[in-house]
Amino acid sequence: MNDSNIPAAVSDAASVLQLPYPYLLFLGDATEAAFAKTAFGLRDWAPERCIAEWGCDTATVSTGLPRLSPKEARARGARGLVIGIANTGGVIGESWVPLLVEALESGLDIVSGLHVKLGSVPALKAAAARHGRRLIDIRTPPPNIPCGVGSKRSGKRLLTVGTDCALGKKYSALAIARAFKARGHAVDFRATGQTGILISGSGIPMDAVVADFEAGAAELLSPTADPAHWDVIEGQGSLFHPAYAAVSLGLLHGSQPDVIVVCHQPGRECVLGHPDFPLPSIAETIDLNLRLGRRTNPAIRCGGVSLNTALLEPSAASELMAQESARLGLPVADPMRPGAEFERLINSCLD
Amino acid sequence: MNDSNIPAAVSDAASVLQLPYPYLLFLGDATEAAFAKTAFGLRDWAPERCIAEWGCDTATVSTGLPRLSPKEARARGARGLVIGIANTGGVIGESWVPLLVEALESGLDIVSGLHVKLGSVPALKAAAARHGRRLIDIRTPPPNIPCGVGSKRSGKRLLTVGTDCALGKKYSALAIARAFKARGHAVDFRATGQTGILISGSGIPMDAVVADFEAGAAELLSPTADPAHWDVIEGQGSLFHPAYAAVSLGLLHGSQPDVIVVCHQPGRECVLGHPDFPLPSIAETIDLNLRLGRRTNPAIRCGGVSLNTALLEPSAASELMAQESARLGLPVADPMRPGAEFERLINSCLD
Numbered sequence: 021m022n023d024s025n026i027p028a029a030v031s032d033a034a035s036v037l038q039l040p041y042p043y044l045l046f047l048g049d050a051t052e053a054a055f056a057k058t059a060f061g062l063r064d065w066a067p068e069r070c071i072a073e074w075g076c077d078t079a080t081v082s083t084g085l086p087r088l089s090p091k092e093a094r095a096r097g098a099r100g101l102v103i104g105i106a107n108t109g110g111v112i113g114e115s116w117v118p119l120l121v122e123a124l125e126s127g128l129d130i131v132s133g134l135h136v137k138l139g140s141v142p143a144l145k146a147a148a149a150r151h152g153r154r155l156i157d158i159r160t161p162p163p164n165i166p167c168g169v170g171s172k173r174s175g176k177r178l179l180t181v182g183t184d185c186a187l188g189k190k191y192s193a194l195a196i197a198r199a200f201k202a203r204g205h206a207v208d209f210r211a212t213g214q215t216g217i218l219i220s221g222s223g224i225p226m227d228a229v230v231a232d233f234e235a236g237a238a239e240l241l242s243p244t245a246d247p248a249h250w251d252v253i254e255g256q257g258s259l260f261h262p263a264y265a266a267v268s269l270g271l272l273h274g275s276q277p278d279v280i281v282v283c284h285q286p287g288r289e290c291v292l293g294h295p296d297f298p299l300p301s302i303a304e305t306i307d308l309n310l311r312l313g314r315r316t317n318p319a320i321r322c323g324g325v326s327l328n329t330a331l332l333e334p335s336a337a338s339e340l341m342a343q344e345s346a347r348l349g350l351p352v353a354d355p356m357r358p359g360a361e362f363e364r365l366i367n368s369c370l371d
Numbered sequence: 372m373n374d375s376n377i378p379a380a381v382s383d384a385a386s387v388l389q390l391p392y393p394y395l396l397f398l399g400d401a402t403e404a405a406f407a408k409t410a411f412g413l414r415d416w417a418p419e420r421c422i423a424e425w426g427c428d429t430a431t432v433s434t435g436l437p438r439l440s441p442k443e444a445r446a447r448g449a450r451g452l453v454i455g456i457a458n459t460g461g462v463i464g465e466s467w468v469p470l471l472v473e474a475l476e477s478g479l480d481i482v483s484g485l486h487v488k489l490g491s492v493p494a495l496k497a498a499a500a501r502h503g504r505r506l507i508d509i510r511t512p513p514p515n516i517p518c519g520v521g522s523k524r525s526g527k528r529l530l531t532v533g534t535d536c537a538l539g540k541k542y543s544a545l546a547i548a549r550a551f552k553a554r555g556h557a558v559d560f561r562a563t564g565q566t567g568i569l570i571s572g573s574g575i576p577m578d579a580v581v582a583d584f585e586a587g588a589a590e591l592l593s594p595t596a597d598p599a600h601w602d603v604i605e606g607q608g609s610l611f612h613p614a615y616a617a618v619s620l621g622l623l624h625g626s627q628p629d630v631i632v633v634c635h636q637p638g639r640e641c642v643l644g645h646p647d648f649p650l651p652s653i654a655e656t657i658d659l660n661l662r663l664g665r666r667t668n669p670a671i672r673c674g675g676v677s678l679n680t681a682l683l684e685p686s687a688a689s690e691l692m693a694q695e696s697a698r699l700g701l702p703v704a705d706p707m708r709p710g711a712e713f714e715r716l717i718n719s720c721l722d
Contacts, residue, residue, distance in 0.1 A: 109518050110583075135583065170613030170645055227583035234582045234617040259620075262521025262667050266585035266621030273616055294521055297666075308662075315648075316613050 039156065039218070040100035040129045042068075044093040045083055047075030048105040048116050054186040054292055056081045058133060059104025061215035065194055071098055074123075076115050090126035100156075102218065103132045106186075108293055110135030110159070112144075121147040129154040133214020135228065159214050159225045161237060168235030168274050170316055175245030178323065178369055179277035180255040181309045183299050185264065185292055187285035188328040188355075189255035190216050195355030196281065197252040199366045207250040210241050212271060216254045226256050227267050234267065238274025253277065259308050260300045261291060269312060276317040279369050280309050285328040286340060302348060323369035324351035386513050387592055390572045391451035391480045391505070393419075395444040396434060398426030399456045399467050407432045409484065409566065410455025416545055416570045422449050427466050441477035451507075453569060454483045461486030463495075472498040480505040484565035509568045512580045512588065519586030519625050521667050526596030529674065529720055530628035531606040532660045534650050536615065536643055538636035539679040539706075540606035541567050546706030547632065548603040550717045558601040561592050563622065567605045577607050578618050585618065589625025604628065610659050611651045612642060620663060627667040630674040630720050631660050637678055637691060653699060674720035675702035 045059040053060065062070050063083045072088035075081075083104075090101065101123040107113075112120075112134060120130055124147040132138050138155035139145045148155045178196065180189040190213065197209040209216070211223025229237040242251040253275050257264030282305050291297040300308075306322045313320040325348060329337035337354060341361050345352040351368045353361035396410040404411065413421050414434045423439035426432075434455075441452060452474040458464075463471075463485060471481055475498040483489050489506035490496045499506045529547060531540040541564065548560040560567070562574030580588045593602040604626050608615035633656050642648040651659070657673045664671040676699060680688035688705060692712050696703040702719045704712035 135581075168614035170648060227581070229582050230578075231580050231582045231585045231618045231621060232578035232615060235614050259663075260666055262624055263519030263586045264583060265624055265663075265666075266617040267582045269610075269620045270582060270617030273613055297521060311659075312610075312616075315611060315616075 039131055040154070042071045042098050043100050043102040043131070044088065044090060044098045044123070044128060045070055045073040045085065045104040046101050046116070046119070046123075047073055047079045047081055047083070048103070048107075048113055049076040049078045050081040050105055051079065053081050055107050056083075056104050057186055058102070058106050058215040058218070059083050061190060062102065062104065062218060064191070065219040071096060073104075074101070074119070076119065078115070090123040090128050094127045098128060100129045100131050103130070103134060106133070106214070112136050112138070112141055117141060117143050120144055124148055124151050124153045127151070127153070129156060131156045131158060131218075133159045133218065133225070135159060158217055159228045161224055161229045162240075165229060165233040165240060166236045167233060168239050170235075170273070172276065172317065173239070173242070173244040174247050175242070175249045175251060176247075177242050177251045177253060177275055177277045178279040178281065179253045179272065179275045180281050180283050180326065181268070181272070181305065182255055182258050182283040183260070183302060183305045184258050184285070184288060185261060187288060188283045188326055192281055192283050192326040192355050193252050193254040194219070195362075196366065196369065199362070200250050200252065200370070203366070203370070205250055205370070206246065206248060207252060210251050210253040212241065212254045212256050223254075226271055227264065231266055231270070234270025235274035238271045242275055255283070258291075258305070259312065260297075260305070262294055262297055272309060272313050273316050277313060277320055278317060279321060279323040280306075280313065281323050281326050281365070281369065282306050282309070283326045283328065287331065302344070322350060324353065324365040326365070327352055327354050328356075329354040330356065387573050387575055388507075388509060388513055388568060390482055390507065390509070390568070392572050393422045393449050394451050394453040394482070395439065395441060395449045395474070395479060396421055396424040396436065396455040397452050397467070397470070397474075398424055398430045398432050398434075399454070399458075399464055400427040400429045401432040401456055402430065404432050406458050407434070407455050409453070409457050409569065410434050412566055413453065413455065413569055417572070420572060422447055425452070425470070427470065429466075441474040441479050445478045449479060451480045451482050454481070454485060457484070463487050463489070463492055468492060468494050471495055475499055475502050475504045478502070478504070480507060482507045482509060482569070484509050484569060486510070509565050510576050510579050512576055516580060516584040516591060517587045518584060519590050521586075521624070523627065523668065524590070524593070524595040525598050526593070526600045526602060527598075528593055528602045528604060528626055528628045529630040529632065530604045530623065530626045531632050531634050531677065532619070532623070532656065533606055533609050533634040534611070534653065534656050535609050535636070535639060536612060538639065539634045539677060543632060543634050543677040543706045544603050544605040545570070547717065547720065550713070551601050551603065551721070554717070554721070556601055556721070557597065557599060558603060561602050561604040563592070563605045563607050577622055578615070582617055582621070585621025586625035589622045593626055606634070609642075609656070610663065611648075611656070613645055613648055623660060623664050624667050628664060628671055629668060630672060631657075631664065632674050632677050632716070632720065633657050633660070634677045634679065637680065638682065653695070673701060675704065675716040677716070678703055678705050680705045681707065
C-alpha cells in the first residue's frame, strides 16, 4: 500500500500520540480475554482515549465499556477504531472484514498492531480509499536497527519476564514504572508490544523485528542513560515458549537488565494455546532468565515475583502471595493490588 | 509473476525457498579466487547442481567448469545463473549488468546472496519483467511463515550448534549429511544461511526471519517426514552470542533436534568481533543447548563434537581430538578429516 495519505509521523513509534483518538475498541470474535489484551490494556491504562467497544456477534469478551456501532461511536466523537486483538500470527480474521469496512464507511480510521498489514486486505484498502480514511499499522519497527554490540550501558534497567505470554508482563512494568516515579525516581516505561506502544506513545514492536537484529533493537530501546535513571522494560513471550522464545532471549540479552521481575498467573498450567506444553515453575523461570541474562549483565538479579491474581478473591490472593513469598524467599505481589506486598517488591527492585 | 518452470512449492503461501538449478556460475570480473568463494563452495559441495561458469571478459578466475554463454548453458539444461561472488559491500558490479540482462534474456533466473537486492537495479528489474524471469535474493525469507506450534513431527533431526558463529556449523552439517547418505540413510541437508541455501538448492535464511516467526520458520524447514528419514540442519550463531542468540534459540526450538553436534574451533577464545565476550566451554554449550532443546524434544541428546582443526597439523589435530574425546566422554572429530574419529561421531549420531 502507498502510505501517501498517512502522515509520515505515524510510521514512527514515537508519534503514536497523533493517532486518531478517542477510540472504538474492536474485539473481533474473541471468546478468551487473553486474546483481547490490547483492548483491555487500553481500557486500563489509557481510559481517556477509549469511549466504546464493538465486535462480531460471536465475541463473548467485554471490556465493560458501552457497546456502540461505528456510526454511534462516531456520533459520540470516536475518530479511530483500534483492533484490540492480539491473536496467534497477528492475522485479520475473515469475519472481521465487513465490520472493519463498516467502520471506515462510518468515518473511523483503523489502527492495528497486528503483524498483517491492514492494506494487504483488498476490501479494506478499497474501502479506505473510497471513504478517504486511514489504515494505520503501528507494528512496524524503525528502519536501520543495528546488530547488538553487547557493551554495558549506563543507567539501570528492569525487565519483566514471564512463565508464559499474556499474563501480566506489560501491566507489571507499567505499575512498577509508576511506583518508581511515585518515589521520585527518574524512570521510563519502555514499550515492546503494540498495546504498550499505544499506551505510552513510543517503543519498538520487538516481535516484528528481524531476528538478527532482535538484541540490537533491545539495545536501542533502552539507550545509555544517567546512572540513576531506570528503564522499566515490558517483557515479551517467555524463554519456554515453543514459538516465541527467540523474541524473549533477544530482548533479555539486549536489555541487559540489572533486575528481572518474573510474572506468572496462578492456575495457568499450560502455555496459552499450546496445551502440550506445561508451564515452567517460577523457580525454573527465574533460574533460566538469570543464567541467560548473565551473558550481558553478570550482576543480574531477581527482584521478585508478580502474580496475576485477577481471578482470586482478595483474601485468597493475599494468602497465596504470602505462601509463594515464603517458598521462594522473594517478595511476591500483584501490582494490580496496591499494598504492603507491592511496596516490598518495589523496595527489592530498587535495592 | 507466473512461470511454469517454477516448482509448485514456490507459489505456496508459505514455503521453503526453492532455487532454479542446475546453475550457471557467474564469476563477474573476479581476478582473485577469494572473491569468488561462493562459486568455489558450490563447485565443491554441489557439483551436480553446477554445469558451467561464465563472467566478464576481464575475469581471470576459473572454477574449472566449462565456460558457456547463458544461451549455451540454457540449452544444456541450466535454469538459473548464480552470482558466485562475495565482494566487499555485497554490491552488483556495473560491468555485470549487461551480462545479467543477457542471462535473463536467455531464459535463466538470477540468484543472488549479495546484500544489494537484484530488483534494486532498474535494468535487471525491467529485463526480468520483460522476459518473465525471477530475480531471487536468497537473503529474503519466504512470505507467510507461520508461527511455531511446537508439536513433535515424525522423522529424525540433527542440528549443528556452536560455541560461536563462523566456525564450521555448515560444513559439519554438510559432511554429516553426506556420511549419513553414504551409509544408506534417507537424509536431507537443511540450509539456514545463504551459502548453504545455494549449495542445497533450498532453505530459509533464518537470520532474516522476523523474530516472532523464527521457530515457525525452523518448523517449516524440516517438515514431517518418514520416521527413518534424517534432516541434518545447518546451525546459526550461538546461544551465547550477545547479538544473535535469538536466531539460535528459535532454530533450536523449531528444529526439535533428536541429536545436536557441537561445533568449536580450538584456540578461539572470544566471540568473533566481540572481544569482551569469552567463548563458552564445549561442556557449557552442550548443557545449555540440551536444556533449552528439551522444551520441544525431551529426547534430545548430544551426538558428539565437531572440531575445526584447519589450522593444525594432522598429528596435532588427532592428538587434540583424542584428548577432547576422553575429557568430554563423547566422540570428537573434524568432519574435514575423514577417518576413525569421524566414523565414531557418525555412529554416535545414528545410535
